[in-house]
Amino acid sequence: MLVELPRYPRAPAEVVWKLRQPSQANRSEFTGARRVTILAESPRWTAQVKYPPIIGDRQMRPWRAALAMMQGRAGTFRLPAFEEVQRSAYSTGVEIDGDGQIGSVVATRGWVPGVAALIGWFVEIGDGLHQVVKQSIANADGKMSLTVIPYVAGRPDGTKIEAAVPCGLMSLSDDEAGWTVGPGQKYDIAFNCEEAR
Numbered sequence: 001m002l003v004e005l006p007r008y009p010r011a012p013a014e015v016v017w018k019l020r021q022p023s024q025a026n027r028s029e030f031t032g033a034r035r036v037t038i039l040a041e042s043p044r045w046t047a048q049v050k051y052p053p054i055i056g057d058r059q060m061r062p063w064r065a066a067l068a069m070m071q072g073r074a075g076t077f078r079l080p081a082f083e084e085v086q087r088s089a090y091s092t093g094v095e096i097d098g099d100g101q102i103g104s105v106v107a108t109r110g111w112v113p114g115v116a117a118l119i120g121w122f123v124e125i126g127d128g129l130h131q132v133v134k135q136s137i138a139n140a141d142g143k144m145s146l147t148v149i150p151y152v153a154g155r156p157d158g159t160k161i162e163a164a165v166p167c168g169l170m171s172l173s174d175d176e177a178g179w180t181v182g183p184g185q186k187y188d189i190a191f192n193c194e195e196a197r
Contacts, residue, residue, distance in 0.1 A: 003075045006062035009052050011083045016048040019131075019150065020194075043150035044195040045129050045168050047079060054187040063179065063189055072175030076196045078167040081122040081129060085164050096125070096159040097143060104133075104151045108161055111138035117146055117163070124166035125152055126159045127197045171196035 022039040054060050069075055097109040106125070114137065117123070121132040123146065134147035173192040180188040 001069065001071070001075050003066055003069045003077045005077050005079075006066055008059060008062075009054065011080070012049050013052040014048075014050045015079070017081075018046045020044055020046055021150065042153065042197075044197070045170075046173070046192070046194040047168070047170065048190070048192050049079065050190040051188070054189065056185050060179070060181075060185070060187045063187070067177040067179070067189075070172055070177050072177070073171050073173070076169055076171050077193075079170045079193065081124075081166045081168065086121060086166065094161040094163055096155050096157055096161065099157045101152055101155045101157075101159075104147055104149060106146045106148060106152050106155075107143070108146055109141070109143045110161075111142045111144050113138055113140050113142055115144075117144060121163070122166040123148065124162040124168075126155055127169040128152070129166060129168035129195065169196050170194065 021043040023036055024039060025034060025036045027034045054063065066077075070077070093110040094108060095110050097107040101107060116138075117132050117136045119132060119135050123130050123132060125148075128150075130146075130148035130150060130152065132146060133149050136144045136146055138144040170193040173194050177191060182188075
């Protein structure tokens with residue numbers, strides 16, 4: 001079930017994003033050489049989220065309901081990759097261009113011609129959060145090849161790409177959701193989550 005996070009506070013006070021890429025490292029005892037193998041398990045984003053203090057029971061009620069609706073790791077929610085609009089200079093119809101898009105370079109269409117996807121940007125492809133690692137510029141037809149990490153796994157033609165306000169589809173990292181309350185009905189909310197895709 002997709003749970004909508006309450007609108008107050010507008011944004012977390014702090015989010016610690018981490019990209020978990022499973023790998024295995026081996027070092028030779030004879031030569032000292034190191035060999036790293038990227039494992040087949042899909043990489044995923046994790047986040048430690050902390051909200052600013054919430055004062056008063058009335059402001060806290062929507063959060064209590066949302067946390068209960070999570071039902072541990074069963075529920076999902078959308079966590080923005082950052083607070084503001086990343087950039088508004090593209091059309092609303094950005095999408096995957098062609099079937100069989102697998103890997104770190106993805107063909108896309110629907111951009112405003114000449115717009116650049118900058119290094120460090122986030123894009124949401126389907127329900128997956130990806131980071132742009134190489135700058136690209138849309139051609140005159142609004143097409144652009146995006147180089148992203150983590151890799152894209154089998155997205156079909158026409159899959160929507162959100163570049164203005166990308167989010168991660170997240171779930172709690174464990175089955176416990178709660179809050180801390182202190183004098184004067186001062187509530188603190190913090191939780192760990194990971195991509196649910």
